[in-house]
Amino acid sequence: SAVSSPIRATLFPGDGIGPEIADSVKQIFEAAEVPIEWEEHYVGTEIDPRTQSFLTWESLESVRRNGVGLKGPMATPIGKGHRSLNLTLRKELNLYANVRPCYSLPGYKTRYDNVNLITIRENTEGEYSGLEHQVVRGVVESLKIITRQASLRVAEYAFHYAKSHGRERVSAIHKANIMQKTDGLFLKCCREVAEKYPEITYEEVVIDNCCMMLVKNPALFDVLVMPNLYGDIISDLCAGLVGGLGLTPSCNIGEGGIALAEAVHGSAPDIAGKNLANPTALLLSGVTMLRHLNFHDKADQIQNAILQTIAEGKHRTADLGGSSKTTEFTKAIIDHL
């Protein structure tokens, strides 16, 4: 491949185990000669009035400028008067779709074999509107908002993703039998987009039934697209099928082609700084970032090295039943590159 000047990408190492697993990513990407130059940004120690959170405006500007970023876990500090870091990122960068590939890792046994699902979650509205109030004492309400614009946008993304990744089916997950107007609008938008993709099978599945079918037979599904809260629930359920959030990548897509990949697991403060963390979710998220940049060779190379290392089983971190340190696991992956 041609020599070209490196791409700048924002890196948020995050809190807790974040810096250690971010180090793992940096080392492996360097060893694989990925042409990426990281621009690191940290969670601030004071609330930035422009973001109303501990995320600085400069760090958001960095993602906007670079168009791509990778994010470790960020624990939102407890207290009042500021916004959740994750939600700030989604809102400020208009990260409208959250894509989580979820596949069985060869050699790492769970109750399920051959899981191969993609959940695509609307990431900006629904029950996450933040609009809540007390009606009278003892009666509170939250507003769930569904818009045509956001629904079309995520449906477009899902069908485009399905087509460009050789996937065959898109299932829209909903509860329109109860929420006829909101989830009904979401489905209407999915149907409109489905019309433009006759080669992709389109179906609609009620969320309760979807969860039952997922635990009985996940092979029934391929790409799933859904409103925000259902996506939150189902993406974690699917991650559980293959081992949990420590093993599954996630990538947020924003307007203008921004991609912010992230490990969605917690910051695990109990093991932070002890060289015990498993960097797999952040690594595989980095891989989705590479695919977004069309660096498919590098993405394949790194993904294969990760999967082979896990499959061999000689170097596994404690969460996978092994006794390797983060740095040993990282070195093993580099040896497999």
Place this chain on the structure above:
Amino acid sequence: SAVSSPIRATLFPGDGIGPEIADSVKQIFEAAEVPIEWEEHYVGTEIDPRTQSFLTWESLESVRRNGVGLKGPMATPIGKGHRSLNLTLRKELNLYANVRPCYSLPGYKTRYDNVNLITIRENTEGEYSGLEHQVVRGVVESLKIITRQASLRVAEYAFHYAKSHGRERVSAIHKANIMQKTDGLFLKCCREVAEKYPEITYEEVVIDNCCMMLVKNPALFDVLVMPNLYGDIISDLCAGLVGGLGLTPSCNIGEGGIALAEAVHGSAPDIAGKNLANPTALLLSGVTMLRHLNFHDKADQIQNAILQTIAEGKHRTADLGGSSKTTEFTKAIIDHL
């Protein structure tokens, strides 16, 4: 046990396979000499203006009068201008708690062993408020309502259930990190009730994490209590762990001690009238009704006969991989009484 005059209970055979599985219940209950006299009610053919649905007012009066009932599947006829039959029952009878025991059936293998969970769902409010409207073209909203009254009521029921059934732990499932006011109120009510039950361990689990943990290790949970929509989702997920809605009982508890047990699976019109349906969910729901009436001996006797018949595996209906007719399975259960 002493001879006493029979209890009257309402029976809604329901649609599709409903009448066949209701016959199975009637035969088995009769063979077990359960002192129950059924008062059968059918879904009407015209909308009853007092219920705004195909359920007649008389049938609701029957449940109110008898205090107990058993309901087969009811398909809500398509069309406008009437309410869902299930929702009508919940609203009119104020069925505030939906209880679904979910346990592994000995001898019927799924990916999970020794599942033993109880989901308790708030059944009247939340996203099921029916309050939705278009704000402007392309923007719709649904109201999620949480009240102190309904939350306390279902929390009370859950803790009382846990205590009276020898259960050790109640987990309140929520998304209060996003819906601080609505789910926050729900949690506040659960905490208040938990104070009164120091012998029961109380914990709070975010719904996405709960779903991941349920598919990884359902033994982490015991009794789960939650708002309406989460209960809809999680109760189906849990049913999926042990084989699906065809095998799991459900019972709705209303004000004044009303209990309406129900099979929550569909009416399976494709196999209706063919003597192929599996009556297990309706039977086990009938068993929960017996327990509600404190007929524990009869409940144990019937439940054991059902479980033994399934465990032996000689007489299983097609959905469980067997070739028995509904009537053969029913007879086998009677032979085990």
